[in-house]
Amino acid sequence: MFVLILKYVASIEKIDELIPAHRQFLDKYYLRNxxxxxxxxxxxxxxxxxxxxxxxxxxxxxxxxxxxxxFKVAKYDILEFIPSKYAPDFESFI
Known part of the structure; x- marks a missing residue:
């Protein structure tokens, strides 16, 4: 399991321009679980x-x-972890 931490390195106006495309990207990987x-x-x-x-x-x-x-408007930090305790409804993700 990974926590991806994005840090914006561009103006919020530039981020806002890319939000629709970013949401399409998110949707693609939500569909793939x-x-x-x-x-x-x-x-x-x-x-x-x-x-x-x-x-x-x-x-x-x-x-x-x-x-x-x-478009280099955000930088990513990738944190990997192994869930050792979680809510019962979360088990399908483990």
Whole structure:
């Protein structure tokens, strides 16, 4: 399991221009059961994606398709972790 932390490195206006394309990217990986949840940070300096990829290489391949990455308006930190405790409804993601 991976936590993807996005940090915006461009103006919010540029981020907003890319939001529709970024949401299409998110939808693609929600349909493939790779993304579990996502959203903006508060304050709005970036975002968070909880990702259920097989390994870090797969995560990098996924990220490479994000318009935020392609147009260099956000940087990604990738944190890998192994869930050891979780709510029963979350078990299908493990």
């Amino acid at each position: 790779k993304f579990i949840c996502s959203g903006a940070q508060v304050p709005r300096t970036g975002g968070i994606i909880l990702c259920n990829a097989n390994d870090k290489e797969e995560v990098k391949q996924i990220i490479a398709e994000d318009p935020f990455y392609i």
